[in-house]
Amino acid sequence: xxxxxxxxxxxxxxxxxxxxxxxxxxxxxxxxxxxxxxxxxxxxxxxxxxxxxxxxxxxxxxxxxxxxxxxxxxxxxxxxxxxxxxxxxxxxxxxxxxxxxxxxxxxxxxxxxxxxxxxxxxxxxxxxxxxxxxxxxxxxxxxxxxxxxxxxxxxxxxxxxxxxxxxxxxxxxxxxxxxxxxxxxxxxxxxxxxxxxxxxxxxxxxxxxxxxxxxxxxxxxxxxxxxxxxxxxxxxxxxxxxxxxxxxxxxxxxxxxxxxxxxxxxxxxxxxxxxxxxxxxxxxxxxxxxxxxxxxxxxxxxxxxxxxxxxxxxxxxxxxxxxxxxxxxxxxxxxxxxxxxxxxxxxxxxxxxxxxxxxxxxxxxx
Amino acid sequence: xxxxxxxxxxxxxxxxxxxxxxxxxxxxxxxxxxxxxxxxxxxxxxxxxxxxxxxxxxxxxxxxxxxxxxxxxxxxxxxxxxxxxxxxxxxxxxxxxxxxxxxxxxxxxxxxxxxxxxxxxxxxxxxxxxxxxxxxxxxxxxxxxxxxxxxxxxxxxxxxxxxxxxxxxxxxxxxxxxxxxxxxxxxxxxxxxxxxxxxxxxxxxxxxxxxxxxxxxxxxxxxxxxxxxxxxxxxxxxxxxxxxxxxxxxxxxxxxxxxxxxxxxxxxxxxxxxxxxxxxxxxxxxxxxxxxxxxxxxxxxxxxxxxxxxxxxxxxxxxxxxxxxxxxxxxxxxxxxxxxxxxxxxxxxxxxxxxxxxxxxxxxxxxxxxxxxxxxxxxxxxxxxxxxxxxxxxxxxxxxxxxxxxxxxxxxxxxxxxxxxxxxxxxxxxxxxxxxxxxxxxxxxxxxxxxxxxxxxxxxxxxxxxxxxxxxxxxxxxxxxxxxxxxxxxxxxxxxxxxxxxxxxxxxxxxxxxxxxxxxxxxxxxxxxxxxxxxxxxxxxxxxxxxxxxxxxxxxxxxxxxxxxxxxxxxxxxxxxxxxxxxxxxxxxxxxxxxxxxxxxxxxxxxxxxxxxx
Numbered sequence: 001x002x003x004x005x006x007x008x009x010x011x012x013x014x015x016x017x018x019x020x021x022x023x024x025x026x027x028x029x030x031x032x033x034x035x036x037x038x039x040x041x042x043x044x045x046x047x048x049x050x051x052x053x054x055x056x057x058x059x060x061x062x063x064x065x066x067x068x069x070x071x072x073x074x075x076x077x078x079x080x081x082x083x084x085x086x087x088x089x090x091x092x093x094x095x096x097x098x099x100x101x102x103x104x105x106x107x108x109x110x111x112x113x114x115x116x117x118x119x120x121x122x123x124x125x126x127x128x129x130x131x132x133x134x135x136x137x138x139x140x141x142x143x144x145x146x147x148x149x150x151x152x153x154x155x156x157x158x159x160x161x162x163x164x165x166x167x168x169x170x171x172x173x174x175x176x177x178x179x180x181x182x183x184x185x186x187x188x189x190x191x192x193x194x195x196x197x198x199x200x201x202x203x204x205x206x207x208x209x210x211x212x213x214x215x216x217x218x219x220x221x222x223x224x225x226x227x228x229x230x231x232x233x234x235x236x237x238x239x240x241x242x243x244x245x246x247x248x249x250x251x252x253x254x255x256x257x258x259x260x261x262x263x264x265x266x267x268x269x270x271x272x273x274x275x276x277x278x279x280x281x282x283x284x285x286x287x288x289x290x291x292x293x294x295x296x297x298x299x300x301x302x303x304x305x306x307x308x309x310x311x312x313x314x315x316x317x318x319x320x321x322x323x324x325x326x327x328x329x330x331x332x333x334x335x336x337x338x339x340x341x342x343x344x345x346x347x348x349x350x351x352x353x354x355x356x357x358x359x360x361x362x363x364x365x366x
Numbered sequence: 367x368x369x370x371x372x373x374x375x376x377x378x379x380x381x382x383x384x385x386x387x388x389x390x391x392x393x394x395x396x397x398x399x400x401x402x403x404x405x406x407x408x409x410x411x412x413x414x415x416x417x418x419x420x421x422x423x424x425x426x427x428x429x430x431x432x433x434x435x436x437x438x439x440x441x442x443x444x445x446x447x448x449x450x451x452x453x454x455x456x457x458x459x460x461x462x463x464x465x466x467x468x469x470x471x472x473x474x475x476x477x478x479x480x481x482x483x484x485x486x487x488x489x490x491x492x493x494x495x496x497x498x499x500x501x502x503x504x505x506x507x508x509x510x511x512x513x514x515x516x517x518x519x520x521x522x523x524x525x526x527x528x529x530x531x532x533x534x535x536x537x538x539x540x541x542x543x544x545x546x547x548x549x550x551x552x553x554x555x556x557x558x559x560x561x562x563x564x565x566x567x568x569x570x571x572x573x574x575x576x577x578x579x580x581x582x583x584x585x586x587x588x589x590x591x592x593x594x595x596x597x598x599x600x601x602x603x604x605x606x607x608x609x610x611x612x613x614x615x616x617x618x619x620x621x622x623x624x625x626x627x628x629x630x631x632x633x634x635x636x637x638x639x640x641x642x643x644x645x646x647x648x649x650x651x652x653x654x655x656x657x658x659x660x661x662x663x664x665x666x667x668x669x670x671x672x673x674x675x676x677x678x679x680x681x682x683x684x685x686x687x688x689x690x691x692x693x694x695x696x697x698x699x700x701x702x703x704x705x706x707x708x709x710x711x712x713x714x715x716x717x718x719x720x721x722x723x724x725x726x727x728x729x730x731x732x733x734x735x736x737x738x739x740x741x742x743x744x745x746x747x748x749x750x751x752x753x754x755x756x757x758x759x760x761x762x763x764x765x766x767x768x769x770x771x772x773x774x775x776x777x778x779x780x781x782x783x784x785x786x787x788x789x790x791x792x793x794x795x796x797x798x799x800x801x802x803x804x805x806x807x808x809x810x811x812x813x814x815x816x817x818x819x820x821x822x823x824x825x826x827x828x829x830x831x832x833x834x835x836x837x838x839x840x841x842x843x844x845x846x847x848x849x850x851x852x853x854x855x856x857x858x859x860x861x862x863x864x865x866x867x868x869x870x871x872x873x874x875x876x877x878x879x880x881x882x883x884x885x886x887x888x889x890x891x892x893x894x895x896x897x898x899x900x901x902x903x904x905x906x907x908x909x910x911x912x913x914x915x916x917x918x919x920x921x922x923x924x925x926x927x928x929x930x931x932x933x934x935x936x937x938x939x940x941x942x943x944x945x946x947x948x949x950x951x952x953x954x955x956x957x958x959x960x961x962x963x964x965x966x967x968x969x970x971x972x973x974x975x976x977x978x979x980x
Contacts, residue, residue, distance in 0.1 A: 043930075044937030070920040070929060075642035075651070076829070083833040100646060174629040176640050220546040221629045224936030233746050233939070236524035236541070253745050354645055361458045361640075364630050 036065040037282035040091040043071050045303055053299035058289045064282050077274075081106045086274035089283040095268045096180035096353065098132050099343025107131045108273045111284040119291040124310045125266075125326065125336060132270030133287050136299070137306030137326035139334065140173075140183040140265040143228060143247035146256045148238040155260045157191035160239045161214055168238025170214055171228050174221035176364065179356040180342045182222070183265040184211070186335065187241055190263050196335040204356055208363055221364070232257050244325055245304035266325055266334040268308070300324055405882060416796035419789045419813070419853070426850050427816055430827030431659065434652045437830060441649035449653035459637050459654050463661070466634040469548070469623075470616035473555045477563035477612050478605065480556070483718035484725045485567035485604075501958075502729055503561045507904075508954040509733050510911045511558060512931050513947040515625040517732035518554050519545055520739060520749040527749055551627030555619055557728050562615070563608045564725075569862075570604025590711045610669040611818070614662055618820020621913055625935070634658050635822045642826075652830075655823045662819055666811060733951065740948030742941040751941070758945035768930060768946065775927035778841055779909035782848020786905035787898060789849065790856025795890070797857075798864035810861075817854035821914050824850065829918040838919065844926070847915045852905025859904065863897035 039055065041047035047068065055066040069088040074097055080087040093101060101107050109130050112120055126134045144154050145168075154166045173182020185207040186199055192210040194203070219237050222228050228242035229250055247259040271290065273283045289295060296307035297315040306326035307313070313321050313328060321327045325334075346355040408414050438449050453459045488499045506514065520526055522544035529541040544550055574597065582592040620635040627633075632640075634654065642651035703710060735749060740758065742751035762768050793813055800806055816824065825847065832843050871893065875885045891898060916929040925933075931943045 042937075043933040046937065070925040071933070072920050073639075073643045073917060075639075075646060075648070076918055076920075078646050079648065079829070079833055080838060083836070083838075085833070085836055085838060087839070104646075176629050176632065176636075176644070178644055219543065223624075223629075226935070226937055226939045230519075230747060230939040233748070234523050234525045250746075357640070357644060358456050358458060361632070365458075365461055365632070 035279060035282055036067050037090060037279045037286050038067045038069050038088040039286065040071050040077075040088045041068040042092060046305075049299055049302035049305075052302055054286075054290050054295055057295065057298070058286060061289070062285060064285065066286070078104075078106065081274045081276060084276050086277050089273065089277040089279045090286055091272055091274065092135050092269050093132070093272055094178070094181060095126075095134075095270060095337065095339040096178060096342050098270050098272065099339055100351070100353070101272065102131050103343070106275055108275055108277065108280065110273065110287060114284050114288040115291055116288070118311070119288075119293070119309060122293075122309050122311045123291070124308075125331065126268050126308065128291075129270070132272045133291065134308035135269045135271045135290070136308060137266060137268050137324070139244040139261070139325035139330075140187070140241055140267060141244045141247065141259045141261060142187075142239060142264075143232055143242040143257055143259045144239045145232050145235065145237075146258050147235075153258065153260075154239055155262050157187045157263055158193070160187075160241070161191035161210065163214065163217055166239060168217070169219040169236060170217050171220045171222050171231050171237045171240045171242075172211075172214075172218060173241060174223045174364075175360040176221075176357065177223055179353055179360060180337060180339065182241060183267065183337060184241070184360075185356065186265050186337065187263075190335075196263060199335060200338045200341045202341065202352075204359065208359070211363070229257075244323075248304055248323055261330045262333050264325075264330070264334045266331065266336045268326075268337075408882065412799040413796045413801065415792050416800075416809070419793035419796075419857075422789050422849070423812070423816070423853075426828065426846055427824065430824070430831045431819075433830055434659075434823065434827045435656050438649055438652035438656050449647075449649040450657075452650055453653055453657065459634070459657070462632050462634050462637040463657065465631055466617055466658075467661075469552065469555070469631075469633065470613050472552060473559055473616045474563075474609055474613040476552070476556050477559045478609060480721055480725050480728070481560055481563035481567055481608070482601075482605070483721040485564050485571055486718065487722045488564070488568055489571040502726055503564050505733060506557065506561060506729050507907050507911075508951060509736060509947055510928060510931070511621055512625075512911075512913060512928055512935065513736060513943060514557065514732040515554055515622055516747075516935060516943060517735040517739065518550065518557075518626055520747050521731060521735055522550060522553065523749075525748070545626055547628050548631050551623045551631070554622040554626040555616060557732065558619075558622065559612045559616060560725065560729060563612050566608035566611055567601065567604045570607070571601050574600045588707050588711070590707055590714075606669075610665070614665050614669075614818045617658065617662055618822050620822050635820065638822065638826070648830075651826070655820075655826055658820060659823055666815060666818060736944050736947045736951060739941050739944035740946075742944070744941065746939040747941055747944075758941050759949060762942065762945050762949060767925075768927075771925045771927045771930045774841075774924065775910060778844040778926070779848060779906050779912075781845040782909040783852055783902050783905035785845060785849030786852030786856045786909075787902045790853050790901060790905070791860045791898065793853075793857050794860030794864050797861060798867075799869070813857050814854040816850055821851060821912075825914045825918045828915075832919070839924065841924065843919045844909075844915060844924075847919070848905070848909035848912065851912065851915075852908050855904045855908060856901040859897060859901040860894075863894050863901075867894060 039050075041050050041055075051068065055068060058064065059066050071092075072087055074093075077087055077091065078101070098107075110128075110133055112128070120128050123134055126137075128134065142154065142157060142160055144166075146153070148168055149166060154160060154162075159166055160170065172187070173184050175182060175184045179185065185202050185204060188207040188210040189199060189202060190196060192206060194206075220227065220231060222231070222240075222242075225243050225246055228237070228240035229246040231237045232240055232242075232247070233250060233255055242259070244259060244261075244264070247257055250257045251259070271287055273280060273287070277283055291309060293307070293309045293312040293315055296309050296312040299305070300307045300312065300316060301320065304323050304325075306324040307316075308326075310328075316324070322329060342353050343351050346352045348355075439445055439447070441449050484499070488496055491499060509517075522528060524541040524543075528544070529538070532538045532542070544553070578596050578600070579592050582596050583589075587595070618635060619633065620639065623631070623633045624636060629636075635658075638651050638654045638658075641647050641654060738750050738754070739747065741754045741756065742748065743753035743755035743757060744751050797806070797810060797813070800809070828843070828847055828850075829838075832838050837843050867890075871889050872885055875889050880888070911928065912926070913928040913932055916926040916932070920926070920929055927946070931946065934940075934943050
């Protein structure tokens with residue numbers, strides 16, 4: 001019954017849209033390069049960097065108003081697309097989440113004709129994709145309390161797992177909110193001796209066995225990026241898996257923390273345009289703009305996220321570049337997370353993401 | 367109260383009352399016929415006014431919840447029980463539900479053990495101490511649940527004041543983990559639920575006829591016997607109702623377990639959230655929500671007798687119902703103990719006072735912690751801070767995004783509270799004039815149920831509906847949701863007010879020819895102004911503190927203040943949100959002082975001969 005009413009409603013809305021569309025087109029054609037584009041911003045310092053590096057300059061250059069939209073949970077965003085009214089025209093999704101959105105047909109193909117050819121070609125080490133465009137790099141690194149240990153500091157994931165040599169509490173990501181997000185399984189396997197090159201396909205069983213070993217020393221399974229940083233400053237934990245920007249921000253404030261780039265897991269987000277976006281044309285223009293090295297350089301100056309356009313490093317100082325994930329130096333010691341594997345079917349209709357999520361919830365409750 | 371109130375009405379303008387009545391009559395004449403008939407129909411039986419709140423609840427509460435049930439049964443457009451089968455097969459939700467029930471039980475019993483002595487002391491206290499204690503119970507409402515959780519992290523943390531103190535006293539060598547585990551989640555939830563338990567107990571205790579205990583005293587009963595045989599049995603309805611209210615409403619908690627607990631102890635709402643966000647499985651989430659909903663509704667129906675409001679109904683405070691053997695046992699014991707009973711009496715009395723002090727500390731500590739945190743000079747959360755400055759307050763007041771969110775939150779909460787007040791007051795008026803006994807308890811239960819059915823489930827249900835009809839992104843979604851969430855609070859407060867209200871006033875106005883609108887505007891609202899104000903304030907605070915609706919309804923450019931705080935907690939470790947909380951705390955104190963100042967001035971104006979009871 002409800003279903004029926006809602007369907008009729010949808011038809012009505014669709015009809016109204018069909019009637020109105022020609023008029024809307026005339027309007028936007030008359031005022032080319034105007035109108036607006038709604039972009040999901042990351043909030044906090046990230047949102048501020050996006051505004052300064054991308055939103056404001058794009059608006060000034062093109063006259064297209066950028067409306068920053070609150071970042072909402074993926075479930076809500078997904079539902080807004082299926083309902084035909086996406087919450088924004090451009091969004092930023094993690095590399096792991098993109099796979100699911102693409103599989104469900106929720107994303108539009110990106111119009112690369114609007115891009116400068118050299119911009120599109122210099123997107124590395126993760127290339128530009130038909131349905132998304134890499135937006136930034138970040139790293140899951142090992143952070144530690146420098147006061148907790150003497151001259152010999154922990155350097156690798158094996159050190160984090162070595163409770164005898166490096167005593168103290170730990171914090172790792174809560175994989176209930178996304179098994180790939182905090183690279184819990186990749187780090188556990190590297191701690192257990194798997195070479196970075198041989199990680200995929202992940203041996204999940206072995207990873208859980210490795211996690212069993214440090215489980216008694218895990219104080220907190222963190223969910224928000226700010227948490228491991230706070231826990232280190234509090235002295236509640238001595239070693240944490242954390243995102244690089246959090247730790248280096250504390251370090252630059254003179255806090256007794258440091259991080260290791262060894263075996264750091266390189267992760268990335270992508271810009272995407274949802275199906276049904278109201279301002280698709282402006283959204284594509286926006287993407288072409290954020291692909292430019294000048295814009296990305298402004299962004300990476302403002303926040304410690306790595307640029308996706310490799311030519312950006314030519315515009316950044318050596319000191320700044322050294323801090324950024326994906327820079328030509330540290331990228332050699334890093335592992336690029338394989339989101340493709342995470343989104344593959346695990347054999348029973350569920351993706352590896354979904355299957356491991358269930359296993360994790362069982363494991364963690366034990 | 368009534369003497370004051372009626373005095374106020376008649377003192378105000380006896381002269382122009384007739385004038386406005388005649389104006390109203392003229393306007394009615396000009397109205398179309400069918401409206402007149404509808405008004406007549408309503409006036410014939412005032413309880414018929416219930417149709418407005420019922421229509422609202424039907425559209426925004428019943429239909430969305432039915433929609434969630436539908437979604438769970440039509441996973442891919444076709445009917446199937448797969449979503450429910452999945453719940454059993456993965457075997458994750460079952461343990462989460464059991465855990466949720468266990469945690470809710472612990473919270474409920476703890477609030478009873480802590481709340482009973484407090485309510486008892488409050489009931490016995492003189493007027494000044496009593497209003498002070500009421501203030502302490504209400505105070506937590508002025509700091510949002512988010513900020514309270516955040517303050518708990520600082521208070522209970524490894525380098526927090528409690529662990530530091532214990533370490534300096536050499537009582538412990540390593541910090542005790544009090545947060546990010548079950549204990550942390552429990553402490554947070556107990557603090558949030560304590561006021562609900564205390565107010566429920568206190569409401570019952572106040573209705574206990576003091577002559578009964580006095581009679582016991584004059585007949586020579588020991589104080590221990592009086593408490594065990596008279597007071598405690600008479601307070602039982604409050605205990606049962608408090609247990610029911612706290613238990614059912616704890617089942618739907620999300621924010622506190624998420625921020626203070628551990629994923630090792632995920633509760634039902636967290637499981638629902640993971641299912642919808644990480645797994646993108648709306649039907650699965652809906653099925654889990656339905657399971658939670660069925661449990662809550664089952665409990666509601668089972669407990670309907672004790673949950674009903676039934677104020678003014680004296681039966682429930684009659685001692686006859688209580689099992690005799692239970693009551694006689696301590697009395698016999700007291701006789702056996704003889705003089706020793708005085709010593710025994712001292713133990714519960716001291717324990718009661720200690721518990722009362724503990725409750726005061728629990729209720730106020732997070733608010734107190736906000737003051738140094740908000741004035742911190744540090745870049746991150748540290749209690750006590752290494753230095754003090756107003757930098758975070760300045761950064762709040764000068765950041766256009768924070769201020770924008772603040773105004774947005776204020777206006778949607780005001781609009782939501784306004785809607786809730788109108789509907790809640792209408793429902794309370796109708797129920798207070800509801801004459802049939804049958805069905806009354808059920809109706810009251812239904813009207814307060816939005817307070818008990820997990821907000822999380824309601825928000826999810828509203829979200830699915832709003833998105834289907836394309837309302838998402840419109841501020842009206844917040845106003846409607848807040849109207850719904852504030853409704854039961856307004857209803858309860860206004861119902862109590864109408865029960866003390868002399869309905870003859872309305873009848874007198876009606877005989878003099880006043881139209882329904884005029885009666886409300888010129889009689890009901892002015893007489894009950896304080897109740898309207900506190901009901902509206904409660905509805906406002908419920909809305910202003912909301913995060914759950916925000917999590918689902920936020921879209922382009924619409925960021926509520928709690929949503930921004932939530933994002934800030936997740937993204938930054940700065941004391942920024944404590945500074946925001948401090949600003950609001952100062953405002954709340956300012957308005958509270960202003961209010962008592964106005965009240966004092968009014969009291970003086972009304973003269974000394976009229977006795978005022980709160």
